Amino acid sequence: MTHEIIKIEGMTKVYDTGEIQVAALNSIDLTIHKGEFISIMGASGSGKSTLMNILGCLDRPTSGHYYLEGVDVMEKSDNELSAVRNKKIGFVFQSFNLISRTSALKNVELPMIYGKIGAEERKERALELLKNVGLADRSHHMPNELSGGQKQRVAIARALANKPQIILADEPTGNLDSQSSVEIMEIFTQLNRKEGNTVIIVTHERDIAEFTDRIITFKDGNIIRDEYTREVGQC
Amino acid sequence: MLVFENIMLALTAIKSNKMRSFLTMLGIIIGISSVIAITSIGDSAKGVVGKEFESFGMNNMYLYPNWELTQDGVEESDLITPEDIEALKARFPEDILYAVPNVSANSDTKVGRVEGKFSMTGVGADYGKFKKNLSILHGRMINKSDVAGGKDTIVIEKKAAMNLFNKENAVGETISVVINGEMKDLTVVGVYEVPSSLFDSMFMSQSYSAYVPYPILVVGDGSAWAVELYTNEKKDQAALGNEFVKYLSRIKDKAPNFYIFESAESQMTTINKVLGTLSLAIGAIAAISLVVGGIGIMNIMLVSVTERTREIGIRKSLGARTNDILMQFLIESMIISAIGGVIGTTLGVAIAAVGMSFAKIAVVIDPKVIVLAVGFSAIVGMFFGLYPARKAAKLDPIEALRYE
Structure with missing residues (x-):
């Protein structure tokens, strides 16, 4: 018996560019269970990033329903969506998106600041998270003093700051060399296997997708394939 | 937050x-x-x-006719007589501490080969008491007997003593001046000093300041165009001034605003x-x-x-x-x-x-x-x-x- 953490019904997203209307998502239905390790594949413009933005509550669909833990997110206010992003979702981006001129530690503390967690607890947890990704000795380094792989590990630590259930990673290995890519994917695998996080990764690289249990392929705003790479659902 | x-x-x-x-x-x-x-x-x-203003007394005040109401210049009947002053003093014994006709005279003088010009102000007996920033260096200020007897005395400023007599203590020296067309020899009874003031440069004057008993400056029956007062400083100066003016206008049988007052306070x-x-x-x-x-x-x-x-x-x-x-x-x-x-x-x-x-x-x-x-x-x-x-x-x- 698995718990449906994300359920999407008939979701459509249309970008109105004035003269022409582009349907980025075309009436999508998708269900994701708690603890799944999923990759979303597709060429650029296939709608995978649009889906990611909507899943991350950064954007709203034109029509359709998005139930996050059984609650329809479309009915929530902007401030409530901010709280959802803060508490329930951890973002990891292709270009790391660390705040420059701000130490690794402060970057990791950021979601906790918006989550109104006290300064001491914040610092303690941020240090622990950095230790978990192997960067305990880099906590006071600025982003420009870190390598790509290190930056992405800081970003993962930051994504985990408020203990979200869902991790959304948009091309997390896109700017990394192959060795760092493997290291980052191993961290995601660990998070999924040991911590039970639901991990959703957008990628266009087949070998990155191979790390995950389920590969969903997009084309022109439609899901054209949804396959399991190994036996799952035994939990 | x-x-x-x-x-x-x-x-x-x-x-x-x-x-x-x-x-x-x-x-x-x-x-x-x-x-x-x-x-x-x-x-x-x-x-x-x-x-x-505090240094020369905030309770200093002048009463005089309002020029705008005297069509053909000041007439004889507009002048303030010694009787008017006495009446004012009698009416406001608590509030008028000093009242003297405002009289002054300018005169050239010569001591030996040194020439000078005096600007003399007629004062009453207690003037030194009210003019707070004036300090006597030598001798004394004009006193009661000078005023009562109309004595030919003068109190000069330190600068005049230094320039004319080449010494600070000029008490006992004589200064010849012309007052109301008459030659007079005034005996120096005191030398004073006033601390330099912001207004010194405003009133550029070539002449020396000096004080003499007011009776020697008055003409005729002793009437003057204005009267200088020192008032009860504990009272509101504007209110006092209005009362004085009202009373003076009444006894002079003039319109209520015929006389006006100018106080140190109102100037300030x-x-x-x-x-x-x-x-x-x-x-x-x-x-x-x-x-x-x-x-x-x-x-x-x-x-x-x-x-x-x-x-x-x-x-x-x-x-x-x-x-x-x-x-x-x-x-x-x-x-x-x-x-x-x-x-x-x-x-x-x-x-x-x-x-x-x-x-x-x-x-x-x-x-x-x-x-x-x-x-x-x-x-x-x-x-x-x-x-x-x-x-x-x-x-x-x-x-x-x-x-x-």
């Missing part, structure tokens, strides 16, 4: 762009410092005027009013530069929002609410202008202090002005920071994240 974090964040942002932050503050610094310097200089000048009020208006006007012009400074802040905050678009997107994706971003930028602009305000205040006070020390005037700084200036600069920061902050807060997170 997150105020402390936002302040730390703002300070970091200001520190990481030191030059830019300073230039942005400069507008506020110049605005605040000029407002404070100007108002402090104005207040200091007022303080000086007040001291000056006039001067202070002029000074106050002047510093307010210049201060208002200086305040315009504060607005210009505010526009500078707005401009740089708009640049900052654009530069940090991506950062705003990141913060939003991590759970920052619209208000969190709004506060972040608002607090940053407020801190920039508050720091500018504090620096400007310090600078303004320093300018006022240096300027006043050159003029050898005690600096008066109204703490209200400082609170007002710093408060106003923070409001300027808030007002001009609001638009950029709202712009930042309203950014769409996806657009912001994509921004290069």
Whole structure:
């Protein structure tokens, strides 16, 4: 018996560019269970990033329903969506998106600041998270003093700051060399296997997708394939 | 909500762009410092005027006919007679402490080969008691018997003694002057000194000042165009003046406002009013530069929002609410202008202090002005920071994240 953490019904997203209307998502239905390790594949413009933005509550669909833990997110206010992003979702981006001129530690503390967690607890947890990704000795380094792989590990630590259930990673290995890519994917695998996080990764690289249990392929705003790479659902 | 974090964040942002932050503050610094310097200089000048008036007695007053009501010049019947003065004194025994016809005379004099010119003021017996800044160096002031007997005595200023007699103590010397067409030899009974005053330069005079008993200056029946009073200083001078004028007009059978009064207090009020208006006007012009400074802040905050678009997107994706971003930028602009305000205040006070020390005037700084200036600069920061902050807060997170 698995718990449906994300359920999407008939979701459509249309970008109105004035003269022409582009349907980025075309009436999508998708269900994701708690603890799944999923990759979303597709060429650029296939709608995978649009889906990611909507899943991350950064954007709203034109029509359709998005139930996050059984609650329809479309009915929530902007401030409530901010709280959802803060508490329930951890973002990891292709270009790391660390705040420059701000130490690794402060970057990791950021979601906790918006989550109104006290300064001491914040610092303690941020240090622990950095230790978990192997960067305990880099906590006071600025982003420009870190390598790509290190930056992405800081970003993962930051994504985990408020203990979200869902991790959304948009091309997390896109700017990394192959060795760092493997290291980052191993961290995601660990998070999924040991911590039970639901991990959703957008990628266009087949070998990155191979790390995950389920590969969903997009084309022109439609899901054209949804396959399991190994036996799952035994939990 | 997150105020402390936002302040730390703002300070970091200001520190990481030191030059830019300073230039942005400069507008506020110049605005605040000029407002404070100007108002402090104005207040200091007022303080000086007040001291000056106190030194020669705030209860000094003159009564005289209102020139505007005397159509063909002052007539014989308009003059104030010794009887009028006695009547006034009798009517207001508590309030009039000293009343003497306002008489004066100018005369050339020659002592040996040294020439000089005297400007003599007729005074009564107690004049020295009321004229507070006058100090007798040698001899004495004009006294009761000088006045009663109309004695040919004179009290001269130290400068005259030094120049004419080549010594400070000129008591006993004789000075020949012409009073009302008559040659008179006056015996010096005292030498006085008055501390140098702000008004010295206003009344440029070649002649020496001197005091003589008033009876030797009066003509005819002793009438004069004005009467000099020293009043009960515990009472409201304007109210006293009005009562005196009303009474004098009545006994002289004139219209109630035929005579007018001029008190030291009313003169001081006039001067202070002029000074106050002047510093307010210049201060208002200086305040315009504060607005210009505010526009500078707005401009740089708009640049900052654009530069940090991506950062705003990141913060939003991590759970920052619209208000969190709004506060972040608002607090940053407020801190920039508050720091500018504090620096400007310090600078303004320093300018006022240096300027006043050159003029050898005690600096008066109204703490209200400082609170007002710093408060106003923070409001300027808030007002001009609001638009950029709202712009930042309203950014769409996806657009912001994509921004290069």
